[in-house]
Amino acid sequence: MDIKKENVARPVRWIALAVFLSISFTLFFSASGLAGMIPFSVKTTKDELNIRVKADTFSDILTVIETAGTALYPVEENGNWYKIRFANNLYGYVFKAYVEQGDAFPTKISLFPGAALRTSTNADAQVHTICSTGGQVSVMTYDDTWYYVTTYRGEKGYMLKSSLYEPTPAYPVIEGQDVEVELDTLVKVTSATANIRSGPSTSYAKVITVTAGTILTVISQTNGSDGYVWYKISTSGGTEGYIRSDLVTAYSTETALAGKxxxxxxxxxxxxxxxxxxxxxxxxxxxxxxxxxxxxxxxxxxxxxxxxxxxxxxxxxxxxxxxxxxxxxxxxxxxxxxxxxxxxxxxxxxxxxxxxxxxxxxxxxxxxxxxxxxxxxxxxxxxxxxxxxxxxxxxxxxxxxxxxxxxxxxxxxxxxxxxxxxxxxxxxxxxxxxxxxxxxxxxxxxxxxxxxxxxxx
Ligand SMILES: [Zn+2]
Structure with missing residues (x-):
């Protein structure tokens, strides 16, 4: 059945819940903050840089960053290492000597009205400002609970993730552009029965037998050793094989729907x-x-x-x-x-x-x-x-x-x-x-x- 879209929650319906969550966190959640939350990206300074599973030169390699200048987003410092967040909640470690400070984290995230910008990652920390109308902030870095953001006014601070929502993933929206297609070259079987074979001669094994009137799509044609032209074809069911050209006739669809x-x-x-x-x-x-x-x-x-x-x-x-x-x-x-x-x-x-x-x-x-x-x-x-x-x-x-x-x-x-x-x-x-x-x-x-x-x- 066709499920109606009403069943799918939209961000706007969560405003009340988000405000409630903010209050709940304020009252009951005493976060100690992000140890060493990093408010900037880093850029790799060498090619083929190893990202390791642990902050240890002998640890396994999680992935290799191929090109110098690649931006990474640290979530915390760990001695001589940055802990880096990758897609799908994967974390790895990069040696600090192989990176330099890069730009602020660029992603724009939307705010629920009532979202509070705080001076630290403590839910009781002083509030800079309360967002009354929604809008967007630039997220520079984040962990599982907090974003470190810059507002459009340039204020920097921390916001609970529950007070922001990520924009709808950007899929290419189809603007209604007409597309161009080419019609297949078709042939119709004229012989009462005809064998589709695995190669272009009667010495090849029979794949299937088709009957008069069957329409086949021509993929290519070849000269068989028997002197006949053979068509490589596919059936409407997707079966491929070869048929001798004298068993079929051209079937044009260029005007098949004229007047319809x-x-x-x-x-x-x-x-x-x-x-x-x-x-x-x-x-x-x-x-x-x-x-x-x-x-x-x-x-x-x-x-x-x-x-x-x-x-x-x-x-x-x-x-x-x-x-x-x-x-x-x-x-x-x-x-x-x-x-x-x-x-x-x-x-x-x-x-x-x-x-x-x-x-x-x-x-x-x-x-x-x-x-x-x-x-x-x-x-x-x-x-x-x-x-x-x-x-x-x-x-x-x-x-x-x-x-x-x-x-x-x-x-x-x-x-x-x-x-x-x-x-x-x-x-x-x-x-x-x-x-x-x-x-x-x-x-x-x-x-x-x-x-x-x-x-x-
Ligand atoms: Zn539908």
């Missing part, structure tokens, strides 16, 4: 209608990938493939937009007299981070919104074609198709589907969904499903 109107709906990416200041990101992956951006990127590839085959494409959005209801997304397709409507989403499971795969939904009708048998058959066919072509292309698990009452499906009057291209809550699938290459595969897979659908509908 396809409405594409990249899910989310608009203000929530109950809160005009809050963007509906859709589901959010464990590393912070936003569903709205994946949906749009895949939709733009889908659009490019459809247009390359001659279709007219109508988009419900091509970038992040203001308030847009689900009903108005369907109305965009209805008003355009679209032949089909495809809503693109990513799935989520809050209970099972291993769950993965593709599901395509259609709406089969209910008492309030009955659906004719003809329309239902077309919707089921479109769902099956999109589902099967997508999993063949992106290699994800096939979780099948089903009827569901998503508003965009209920309100659209044509054959319409909502495809969940993967589980953004699965770390492996999230990592794939974040790449342009996989987004293109998903767009191409849905496009191939559309091609298949219009062959018979």
């Amino acid at each position: 109107v396809v409405a594409i709906d990249p899910g989310h990416g608009c203000y929530k209608t109950d809160d005009a200041n809050t963007m509906d990101d859709g589901n959010v992956g464990p590393s912070g990938l936003l569903e709205k951006d994946v949906n749009l990127a895949v939709s733009l590839y889908l659009k490019a493939y459809l247009q390359a085959s001659g279709a007219t494409v109508v988009m419900t959005r091509s970038k992040d937009v203001g308030v847009m209801t689900l009903a108005s997304r369907a109305a965009t397709a209805n008003d355009a007299n679209a032949d089909i409507f495809i809503s693109v989403h990513c799935n989520a499971s809050i209970t099972d981070s291993k769950k993965n795969g593709v599901i395509t939904y259609y709406f089969g009708g209910n008492a309030a919104t009955p659906v004719s048998a003809t329309l239902l058959a077309k919707r089921k066919a479109l769902a099956a074609d999109v589902q099967n072509a997508l999993v063949a292309e992106n290699g994800s698990a096939n979780l099948g198709t089903g009827s569901d009452g998503f508003t965009v499906l209920v309100k659209s009057t044509m054959p319409s589907v909502l495809v969940e291209i993967g589980y953004i809550t699965n770390p492996e699938e999230e990592a794939l969904l974040a790449t342009a290459a996989y987004q293109q595969l998903c767009g191409k897979g849905i496009y191939k499903g559309v091609l298949k659908y219009f062959e018979t509908n």
